[in-house]
Amino acid sequence: MIRKLKKEILISIRNRKINVFFLFLLLAFIILIFTKLSNEFTNTITFDINKINVPQENVVLNDSNAKLKVTLKTHGFKWLGYYLSKPKINIDFSKDVIKTKSTFIWDKSKAYLYSDEQFGNKVELLNISPDTLVFKYDVNLVKKVPILLNTDVAFVSGFDVTGNYKLNPDSIVVVGPEIIASKVKSVQTEKLTLDDVKSNISSMVKLKLPKNNKDLKFSTNEIQVSATVEKYTEGTLKIPVSVINVPADMTLNYFPKEVIVAYYTSLKDFKAIKAEDFVVECDFSAIENQQAYLTPKLTKISKLVKSAKVNQQRIEFIILE
Known part of the structure; x- marks a missing residue:
């Protein structure tokens, strides 16, 4: 009995030593990683393009392959962030491009000008390739179309709506290539379904926007519907x-x-x-x-x-x- 107890104590001590060893090994590894990430590295990484403030009257065409290879010098923590999430460069079409008859032209000098804003003050921008990006564009059609309300409202006996339903807004602005946008004549709402109504109506209702049409933009995707309900x-x-x-x-x-x-x-x-x-x-x-x-x-x-x-x-x- 005494021998068995002695044996179990020795095994426990050995296991504890092993656990302490692995704990120190893990801590050493973490310290090494933090030390490495604190150092500065120079590398080239591909950035996607994020277009902002594109003029409403224009639609940019065939730019899905527009990317920039950017060479940066920064610490490892920043590089870790770039590798964990796909980095993007903002191109502001209100100030970063030159507009010609059929294209927008971006020059890399703009990126150097706003490098702190794009990459942060602890990142050194060394090079960008290519030097320029050319975005072809077409003229957008901007049109306003009416919103059609779709309702299924059941009132309590003796109550009814007074006047018309009020839609805010009552129309929607459609922006897109003329060949597509011109076909949109109106936009319906999702069905507004209400039961046992005996007080004024005020509800937000989603719009049935055309599906599978990424080239169209709409000024809103929902509206407010209101109506006065009275005893009749x-x-x-x-x-x-x-x-x-x-x-x-x-x-x-x-x-x-x-x-x-x-x-x-x-x-x-x-x-x-x-x-x-x-x-x-x-x-x-x-x-x-x-x-x-x-x-x-x-x-x-x-x-x-x-x-x-x-x-x-x-x-x-x-x-x-």
């Missing part, structure tokens, strides 16, 4: 019927002389609606095939009502000798 009620009024386009040599009698008009309006406007706000007419010239009745139609409707209809569809008439 129905009402009825007796409205006189008049007959128009009766021949001058004809005497006409018709019945009834008044009809019931049913309308749908907000509760707050209900008392303001008068019979004078509606006009019901029958057009005698619209009679076909010896038709024995006239058809009443609303030719004037109060601006305060959402909808209105004539309850009676026929007006009987006789021609007097």
Whole structure:
């Protein structure tokens, strides 16, 4: 028993020594790495191009292969960052390029001018290849198209929307090559789906932008939709019927002389609606095939009502000798 215990103690001591050895080895390795990364190195690395502030009226063509080989001198930590994420150089088309009739031309002198801004003050820029980059461009079409709202809104009984839905913005600016942008006539929204609505609406709605069309740019990808929702009620009024386009040599009698008009309006406007706000007419010239009745139609409707209809569809008439 004592021998077994002694053996286990010796094994434990040996394992502890091994663990301490590996710990010191790891620390030595980390110190070595930090020492190396603290040193300065000179190397050449490929930078992608990040175009910024390209004029809205222009589209840059066939520039996917535009890259720069940049020779830098800096410490290892900075190089580690370059290798972990693909580095990019910003080319500002508002100040870094010269515009010709069909191309934008960038010269590497601009990179030297803004080297601290591009690479940082602890990086020494030694060389850039090639000396110039040429970007071909085409003229963009800039057009404004309407936004069409797509809704599926269910109101609580007795409630409805007053007026029209308000879209902010109500149109969208499309920018792109004319051959593509000219085909965009309007943009629809995703469906706005609401249930049991009884208060004012205010929602952000995404737009259905054309898919697989990277050459087009849009001023926004969502809009705000708002609407006023109020309590609604129905009402009825007796409205006189008049007959128009009766021949001058004809005497006409018709019945009834008044009809019931049913309308749908907000509760707050209900008392303001008068019979004078509606006009019901029958057009005698619209009679076909010896038709024995006239058809009443609303030719004037109060601006305060959402909808209105004539309850009676026929007006009987006789021609007097």
